[in-house]
Amino acid sequence: MSKPPVAPFDKKKIVAENRRARYDYFVEDRFEAGISLQGTEVKALRAGEGSIAESYATVEDEEVVLINSHIPEYSHGSWMNHEPRRKRRLLLKKREIGRLMGAINRQGLTLVPLSIYFNGKGKAKVELALARGKKVHDKRETIKERDWKREQQRLLRDRG
Template sequence: MARPRPATFDKRKTVAENRRARFDYFIETTYEAGIALTGTEVKSLRFGEGSIAESYAEVKDEEVWLVNANIPEFSHGNRYNHEPKRPRKLLLNMREINKMHGAVAREGMTLVPLSIYFNSRGRAKVELALAKGKKAHDKRDTIKERDWKREQQRLLRDRG
């Protein structure tokens, strides 16, 4: 029997974060996925380089791929360097892949990477979310809510 997963992932060092994703999408569920990387990609990530701002994930032939994530070439990589925007395979259980595939196909959801980080064992991981896109009025509501929370904090700080 499989060991239950913790509610939050044990993040140790966050390399890249997609802050825009939480504004543009309603996040339904999150998954922790490993990434199949080459040596120079790992070295670039350890130096804190990398971006997932325009990236997304897709399910192809019972595999999940991270598309359009930018991990720049390693400065000392010479001829063994990698291609910066190549598709990278994400490592997930078959059950998780099937859930994602069903949600994307039937419910019109999107697979959005939220962050790339190194866990406590030093492995590179991606926090992947099943998300539904927000409409313009939903985004306006989010902005109003954020501004109201900020105003509440300001009022409490001034009176307290």
């Protein structure tokens, strides 16, 4: 019996998206995690600023940490502004963290953030993916498939 499809998360406002991740990795499983932010970071995210293009997540001391995500300093902040590329703690349950640690250690998977968004309650969330890296020939296959689907749409549109 196959697994049922994962229900989409409640994304009201997407702030940052890692579109390259779907090209570089096979996404195996997805998780929704809270993110521990300072006040000016939340304000910068609400203004639509932030990038997770080169970021990744690791498990350090029973905690999941988002590394190399960029949230620029808030323009109206004072001397209490945050550091743009600091490590940010991700909020997950212990059982989920244990599952992630097992997958990373045993299966050689990678934790990749797919998007940062605000949910319906106004909380900042991160969509994490357990992913397996693609080889060069896999990437070529993805490009061929994408081009063929685009060509199919073009043909259907012209004939219909």
